[in-house]
Amino acid sequence: MAKIETIDANLYYGDFHALKNISMKMELNTVTALIGPSGCGKSTYLRLFNRMNDLIDNVRITGQILVDDEDIYSKNINVDELRIKVGMVFQKPNPFPKSIFENVAYGLRVNGEKNKSFIEDTVVHSIKQAALWDEVSDKLNKSAFELSGGQQQRLCIARALAISPSVILMDEPASALDPLSTAKIEELIHELKKEYTIVIVTHNMQQASRVSDYTAFFYLGELVEYGQTVEIFTKPKLKHTENYITGRFG
C-alpha cells in the first residue's frame, strides 16, 4: 500500500500551469528525493501534501492527492489534522521567538495537549530523536535564537516530530547549513526513515543519492523520471535526466 499517492495532479498559479499531470506513489517508511532545477515545481509539489499551497491566493488544484488512501483535498478533510499527520521542515531554520522547550512543545499546545508530564516527555524524546539533546539539554529555557543554524534546523525537525506525524516533508532542509550540519541532518534522515515516510526536496545531487531510496526528477512542472535512486543515478532511462544529474545543465 502506498503511503502517499498522487493521481493526475495539476496546479495553477493564476494562469501559470505549475504542475502538469503528476502521478506517482510513495511507499511507507521510504525516503523520496525530489530533484530538478529551480522553478521546476518540486517545492510546489511537496507543499501539496500538507496543503501549504492553500495559503497562496489564486491557486487552483485538480486531480487527487491521497495520504493513507484518503483524498486530502476532499471537503470533509480537516486541514489542521492533516498537518499533524504530515509534518514539515522548511528551507531556512525558522524557530519561533520562544525558548527551545516551548518551540518543541508548540505543536502539542496548539493541538490542545494539557498534560504537563506528557508534554515534557514528548519534548525530550523529540529533541533526542532529532539528535540535538546533548547540545541543548542544559539550556532548554534559553531562546531558540541562541542556537547555531544547524542546531536550529534540528530543533525545527524536533518540533515537527513532537506531534508524531507519519509523514515528514523536507524542503531543502540543509541548503542553508554548513557541511558538518548537513551531514548531521542526513544522518538524522537515515534514522527517521525507520519510523516515518520522508519526502525531501534538494538541489544537491550527492545528498539525494546519499539519503533517498527513490528519486523523482522534475522539469518545468512535469515529472520526467521517477524510480529507485540507484537506478536514476547509475542508469537513468532518459538522456534528459542523465544530463541534469551529471551537471550538464540546470
Place this chain on the structure above:
Amino acid sequence: MTKPFHKKLLEKIVEGILALSGSITSLAVLLIVIFLFKEGLGLFKRSPVAEGYVLAVNKNNPVNRIDSKVVKRIFDQEITNWKSITGKNDTIITFRLDNLNSYYSDEKIGANLENLSVCISSLVDSISGIIAFVPQKNITNDFKGKLVKPENVSAGEFFLGKEWYPTAEPSAQFGVLPLLLGTLWVSLGAILLSLPLGLAVAIYMAEVANPRIRNIFKPIIELLAGIPSVIYGFFGLVVIVPLIQSIFNLPVGETALAGSIILAIMALPTIITIAEDSIRTTPRSMKEASLALGASRWQTIYRIVIPYSISGITAAAILGIGRAVGETMAVLMVTGNAAVIPHSFLQPVRTIPATIAAELGESSQGGPHYQALFILGCILFILTLIINLTVEYISSRNKLAKR
C-alpha cells in the same frame, strides 16, 4: 581624472546648503524649547496678586505674609477669622473697591475719586480686622495701614494645587493638577477605546482581509488621519455630545467621555497603521511553521504573530496616547472645559492643550497667567517627550531581540 572645478564647487555648495538647513532646523527646535521654558519659569518669581494691586491690613495686625491660596479663601469667605491663619482673634472683613460705597458716600470720595487714597487709608486704619484689595497707586506715603505680601507662586503649589482660577482676584490660583489629570484621564479613556478596536482592525487588515478589501480599507483609514481636528470637534459636538447626554441622562453631554471618543477616533489611524506594519513584519516562514504544526489561523495569530509584533503594537499604542495627549481643538470643543479633578468619565474636564488654546488670547502678555500657560506648555512638551523616548526605547529593544 579629477572632476572639473565648477562641478566640485557645485557639490560643495549643495553640501553646505544641506548642512545649513539641518542645523537651522535643530536650532529652531532648540530655541522653541528654550523660549517655552524661559517664559514659563518666570512664574515662580511672581506674586499671584493681580498686577498694580496690593493687599493691605490694619497696622496692628501681626500677619505679614499670606499664602495665595489663603487669600482666595479669605475673599471667598471660607476663612472668616484671623486666628485661623496665625493672627489675632478677630473677624476678617474683606474690602474691594466695589464695596467703597457702603463705607463712604460719593461726595466724600469725590466726583473724580480724588479723595480715594485718603478714604482707603482711614478705612484700613479704623477697622482692625480688615483686609483690603486696592490699587497700588492709591497707597500714598502717609498710608496708615500695613501692606501684606502674598507668597510667590511656588512650584509645589503649582504642580499639586487643585484649583485653576488664573484670573481670580485678588489672588489667582494656578493649580495645574486638574488640568494634568484631565489630560491623562481623557487620554486614558481614548486609548481604552481605540486600542482594542485599532488592534482588531490592524490584525484584520494584515492577516485576514483579502487584498481587495484591504485596498479599500487602507486609504479610508489613512483619510481619517487627514481630517482637520476642528471637523472632528464639530462631529463630536453635533453627534456624540447629544448622544451621551441622552443615553446617560446628563444635564450636559460635554464630558470626558465625549473627548475620549473623539480622541479615540483620531488616534485610530496612527494605531492601525503602525500596528499593521508591525504585524506584517512577522516572517511568512514563522507563520507557515505554525500552520504546518497543525495550528489554526487564529492560534497562529495570537500565539505567533501578536507576540512577534508586540513591541510594534506597544509603540502604536503609545504613539496613539501621544496623539491624544497633544490634541487641542477637538477636545476643547467637546469636553466642557471645567477645571476640576475628574472622578468619572461623565464629568466635564479641561485638558492642558485646550486650556492653553482657550486662555492664551485673554491673558496679558508677560503676566502671571501668561507665564502659567507657558509652564503648561512645558508640561505638555515633557509628557510628549517621555512618550517619544518610550517608543524609541521599545523599538530599539525590539531590534536587538530580533538580531
